[in-house]
Amino acid sequence: MIVLGSTSEVAQAFVEKALQEGEKFEKIYLLTSSREASERFAKHIDVKFFQQSEIIEIDLTKEINYTKLEQISSNLLFCATGFLGEGSEEGLYDDKNTARIIEINYSKLVPLINFFAQKFESKRSGTIIGLSSVAGDRGRQSNFIYGSAKAAFTAYLSGLRNYLFEKKVHVMTVKPGFMDTKMTEGLPLNPALTATPKQAADCIYKAFKKQKNSIYVLPIWSVIMLIIRNIPEFIFKKLKL
Amino acid sequence: MKPNFVKKVTNWGNFPVVEKEMRSEDQYSKIKDFVLNHNEIIARGNGRCYGDSSLAESIFSTKKLNKFISFDRLNGIIECESGVLLSDVLEISVPQGYFLYVTPGTKFISVGGALASDVHGKNHHAEGCFSEYVIDFKLMNEKGEIITCSREENSDKFWATIGGMGLTGIILSVKFKLKNIESAYIRQESIKAENLDEIFRLFEESESWTYTVAWIDCLQKGKDLGRSIMMRGEHAFPHELPEKLKNNPLRLKKKFSPTVPFYFPGFALNSLTVKIFNYLYYKKQAKKEVKNFTDYDTFFYPLDFVNDWNKIYGKKGFIQYQMMIPKDKGREGMQRILETIANSGSGSFLAVLKLYGKENPEAYNSFPFEGYSLALDFKVDKNLKKLIGQLDSIVEEYNGKIYLTKDSMSRSSLTNYLKNVENPKFISLQHKRILNNNTI
Numbered sequence: 295m296i297v298l299g300s301t302s303e304v305a306q307a308f309v310e311k312a313l314q315e316g317e318k319f320e321k322i323y324l325l326t327s328s329r330e331a332s333e334r335f336a337k338h339i340d341v342k343f344f345q346q347s348e349i350i351e352i353d354l355t356k357e358i359n360y361t362k363l364e365q366i367s368s369n370l371l372f373c374a375t376g377f378l379g380e381g382s383e384e385g386l387y388d389d390k391n392t393a394r395i396i397e398i399n400y401s402k403l404v405p406l407i408n409f410f411a412q413k414f415e416s417k418r419s420g421t422i423i424g425l426s427s428v429a430g431d432r433g434r435q436s437n438f439i440y441g442s443a444k445a446a447f448t449a450y451l452s453g454l455r456n457y458l459f460e461k462k463v464h465v466m467t468v469k470p471g472f473m474d475t476k477m478t479e480g481l482p483l484n485p486a487l488t489a490t491p492k493q494a495a496d497c498i499y500k501a502f503k504k505q506k507n508s509i510y511v512l513p514i515w516s517v518i519m520l521i522i523r524n525i526p527e528f529i530f531k532k533l534k535l
Numbered sequence: 536m537k538p539n540f541v542k543k544v545t546n547w548g549n550f551p552v553v554e555k556e557m558r559s560e561d562q563y564s565k566i567k568d569f570v571l572n573h574n575e576i577i578a579r580g581n582g583r584c585y586g587d588s589s590l591a592e593s594i595f596s597t598k599k600l601n602k603f604i605s606f607d608r609l610n611g612i613i614e615c616e617s618g619v620l621l622s623d624v625l626e627i628s629v630p631q632g633y634f635l636y637v638t639p640g641t642k643f644i645s646v647g648g649a650l651a652s653d654v655h656g657k658n659h660h661a662e663g664c665f666s667e668y669v670i671d672f673k674l675m676n677e678k679g680e681i682i683t684c685s686r687e688e689n690s691d692k693f694w695a696t697i698g699g700m701g702l703t704g705i706i707l708s709v710k711f712k713l714k715n716i717e718s719a720y721i722r723q724e725s726i727k728a729e730n731l732d733e734i735f736r737l738f739e740e741s742e743s744w745t746y747t748v749a750w751i752d753c754l755q756k757g758k759d760l761g762r763s764i765m766m767r768g769e770h771a772f773p774h775e776l777p778e779k780l781k782n783n784p785l786r787l788k789k790k791f792s793p794t795v796p797f798y799f800p801g802f803a804l805n806s807l808t809v810k811i812f813n814y815l816y817y818k819k820q821a822k823k824e825v826k827n828f829t830d831y832d833t834f835f836y837p838l839d840f841v842n843d844w845n846k847i848y849g850k851k852g853f854i855q856y857q858m859m860i861p862k863d864k865g866r867e868g869m870q871r872i873l874e875t876i877a878n879s880g881s882g883s884f885l886a887v888l889k890l891y892g893k894e895n896p897e898a899y900n901s902f903p904f905e906g907y908s909l910a911l912d913f914k915v916d917k918n919l920k921k922l923i924g925q926l927d928s929i930v931e932e933y934n935g936k937i938y939l940t941k942d943s944m945s946r947s948s949l950t951n952y953l954k955n956v957e958n959p960k961f962i963s964l965q966h967k968r969i970l971n972n973n974t975i
């Protein structure tokens with residue numbers, strides 16, 4: 295298994311869930327920009343599941359050295375990289391912030407996924423799970439740079455799914471909604487709309503086994519987003535969302 | 536939306552409820568920043584203490600310090616971060632033939648919380664407190680430095696932190712020993728006792744058993760005072776087990792745990808319902824003596840079977856009153872405590888009596904000493920303070936003590952026993968209350 299963004303709590307919870315369910319991986323490749331945090335996780339799964347792993351440092355905001363990734367062999371890719379950045383008010387006119395959001399959530403990420411997609415394609419097997427966001431379903435004033443990058447990522451995953459279908463590789467899009475993670479710590483989130491990483495992982499794992507195409511983590515979000523997507527633009531633009 | 540981290544926080548008794556800043560980090564550099572930039576900090580594990588000991592102006596939650604570090608399977612030595620729960624430890628250790636040396640009556644507490652309260656179990660008389668099996672731990676002090684503490688290294692901090700209720704700093708990780716077991720089952724005997732004399736005799740007789748505890752029906756008066764059931768147990772060997780358990784003695788089947796869905800209305804728990812509960816509990820066991828095998832979950836953690844059972848006490852919450860009286864006066868003291876409770880009519884669902892062995896004189900902040908302890912749950916209501924005052928007076932008369940991790944309103948003469956912990960950075964609402972001689 296390959297994990298992009300292996301410090302993500304959802305990614306870690308997913309790895310644990312898969313191992314608990316008895317999935318076997320020769321090795322888990324933890325791709326990360328933070329060695330310290332991934333090392334903690336690597337030791338943890340070794341103690342808990344006798345699971346071997348390898349940490350590979352990559353930084354999406356820098357040039358990626360693909361030779362480090364050549365030897366990786368797996369047929370499951372879990373992509374949880376993401377960067378929320380500063381919301382529109384503070385971040386909109388800060389070019390660095392904007393660039394980072396677009397790089398990490400989309401422009402630098404896509405070639406990296408393509409690299410693995412090609413490997414999967416040539417073996418004619420594998421699953422790619424990508425964490426996108428409900429923020430990509432419709433641009434809202436509070437986080438539309440992030441949302442636009444996620445919208446692009448959602449479109450990419452959908453196209454990739456279509457492209458790889460014939461090649462026996464499955465692509466699954468996950469739109470988590472609010473989650474109780476580092477990204478949202480300290481924010482006053484409605485508990486009924488917020489999933490814990492463990493809940494998210496359980497739900498993603500189930501959908502993975504059923505080869506679902508696109509899922510919301512909590513079912514309530516499909517209803518919320520259905521409504522949000524269908525508000526007429528002339529009303530939507532006046533809303534403070 | 537800017538994060539402000541202010542949250543409603545409360546512990547297992549749902550009393551008191553406070554709104555304070557609570558943060559959780561998993562990187563040491565960020566924890567250090569938190570420590571340096573805040574005052575009046577306390578660490579909080581899984582909030583399974585009953586009162587205000589893990590509440591403060593700024594709370595550091597160890598929720599994210601939830602990773603295992605190493606497991607020496609040959610010698611049964613495990614190291615993990617402080618937020619790892621005992622249930623997580625058991626999940627990996629039991630199938631490999633290891634159990635916790637010391638476990639409290641719930642497995643949903645953190646390793647950090649076990650150390651900070653120096654918890655005890657049903658085997659205190661035989662195996663002591665949690666700290667006996669701790670090899671070393673890492674502590675972040677008020678300067679944000681990480682120090683390793685063991686019996687040899689920084690031993691003053693080692694002993695002050697054990698039972699020190701988080702007042703010496705934030706425990707980051709703990710390395711401790713596990714005990715060998717050959718099955719996940721307990722050979723158990725439950726014996727009914729008609730009254731106090733009989734249960735005290737049973738305790739004295741059972742000293743060679745590793746695990747002993749008694750459940751008391753504390754509404755009984757007169758000749759029935761102290762009516763109770765003694766439970767004693769040993770880790771079972773595979774050859775003793777019934778046939779159907781022999782094949783896979785270290786694995787338990789997954790059980791279903793119901794959840795209490797909401798706070799019960801205040802009137803649901805009154806002296807009548809408690810009376811009925813206690814009556815049924817005692818009568819459930821028809822025979823004087825029952826011998827059987829039970830899995831470790833049922834034996835050690837019967838209460839964990841119902842998630843969120845604390846909600847049955849209603850929104851106002853409840854307290855647990857756990858006191859301890861020296862052994863020679865145990866029988867007399869308990870009689871007076873039980874009489875006072877029976878006369879007050881404020882029943883307790885759960886009254887647990889336990890005989891403790893000798894204390895470890897080095898672990899000077901630990902609660903237990905050689906004697907008897909009784910733990911009782913009481914719903915918070917207008918009569919409670921008066922009753923606690925009466926009980927406190929009796930405990931004081933017998934030179935007893937109150938368990939800090941359960942305390943929320945006892946008088947400070949019974950709770951002000953920690954030494955070597957004064958620290959400008961780390962102070963809990965509980966410690967402040969005790970120092971100011973206040974009750975909530």
Ligand SMILES: Cc1cc2nc3c(=O)[nH]c(=O)nc-3n(C[C@H](O)[C@H](O)[C@H](O)COP(=O)(O)OP(=O)(O)OC[C@H]3O[C@@H](n4cnc5c(N)ncnc54)[C@H](O)[C@@H]3O)c2cc1C
Pocket residue numbers: 546547577578579580581582583584585588589597617618638639640641643644645646647648649651652653654655656699700701702704705706707838940941963
């Ligand atoms: C149903 C039930 C049964 C129980 N039975 C028993 C029993 O049989 N024996 C017994 O001894 N106890 C018992 N307890 C009490 C429980 O074991 C203790 O309160 C334990 O400390 C709770 O651990 P926690 O992780 O929830 O910590 P918390 O409740 O969050 O904190 C408890 C104390 O530990 C400190 N602390 C927690 N983590 C750290 C850390 N990382 N660094 C520094 N300080 C820290 C806090 O500051 C606080 O003072 C029981 C509790 C319940 C709810």
